[in-house]
Amino acid sequence: MSGRVAISGSKNAALPILAASLLTTGRCHLTNMPDIDDVNVMLKILADLGSQIKRPHRHEIIIATPKIRLSTPNPQLVQRLRASILLAGALIARTGQCRLFHPGGCVIGRRPIDTHLEAFRQLGVALRQEDNYYQLTTKQLRGRQIFLDEVSVTATENAVMAACLARGKTTITPAACEPHVVDLCLFLQKMGYQISGAGNHTIVITTNNKQLSTINIEHRLISDEVETGTLAAAALITKGKITLDNAPVDNLASIIHKLRQFGGRLSIKKPSLIVEYTEPLTAAGVQVDTWPRLPTDLQPVLTVLATQSRGTSLIHDWMYERRLGYIDELVKMGASITLCDPHRAIVAGPTKLSGGQIISPDIRAFLLFTLHYGQTYCH
């Protein structure tokens, strides 16, 4: 694989930021927006709720919500993406209520939302659960010291959004520090909300007048570090050379470090990343974790890289029970992998992969199935 391509805006920044657009009656002009199905589904949900949306360009959205028409996001659409849970924090802050179906998303584990619900409870939200619905109501959100049982990205984002219109000061700890959490906080700061500590494990939101913002916002989303890492690994797997423009070069330390350990040559020429295969790849351990360590979303791609590297690589992903669910499919394609338990796999390489009929349980695993020889039918 050779050539030059521009990296898209970050999916996991776009989705919370679109939900957070409900926290102003003003107009939000968003650029570097990825043109992907999840964004389109989120826009449909928001349009149903009352948002007025214009799309002057594939990567540019203008959204304004002077009035909310509904506080029940469309259940069929909600079940199509995990990030629909982010509507809860914004809706509860703006309208004092939200009726939400259990969110969908990739099949990578149980994906509970208990940490979100507990954060809402701590902020003064009453919760009623019936079948697959959550009914959230509050007369007045109260700023509090919130403790999160899990350092969850979306639970942190939900708590931050709800706290923007709570009375008093909210402290969220341990908060997730991922770059997309920081981008969301920056977007909310532009609306006038007082948020400090984003990027650290303690985020403080101080609300003096608990008034809904009316400010118009311009915001350029950060670029996607997982897309960057995926294409960089793909270049090494296919013995190529690529230049990735519009790359989030300040957010790539763990990814560049790991790809160099595998033997890739990587250099930064801001805002581009150049990746080149120059020598046979060698095995390296892959241990995912929360920011700033390797993201779990890159684990499937690094596992394929390990199948093309000389030696034995241990892959360890503690975060989701089923994120190694694609391994059986990769073995069908010729990989030599021993699954030790649901979280650890040992890959022996290099092995030649060939096409076949396979099932992909999640989008990150799907991408890797295209990186082999022959034709694959994947569903």
Ligand code: EPU
């Ligand atoms: N967790 C709980 N309870 C909760 C929430 C999370 O126990 O209420 C646990 C999960 O079981 C998991 C850990 O906490 O072990 C992390 O879950 P988290 O909530 O951080 O994940 P998420 O919000 O569902 C976001 C990304 C994922 C990414 C993870 C980890 C978005 C929209 N999604 O998911 O992205 O894998 O953080 O970085 O931001 C992807 O893009 O393919 C993707 C799955």
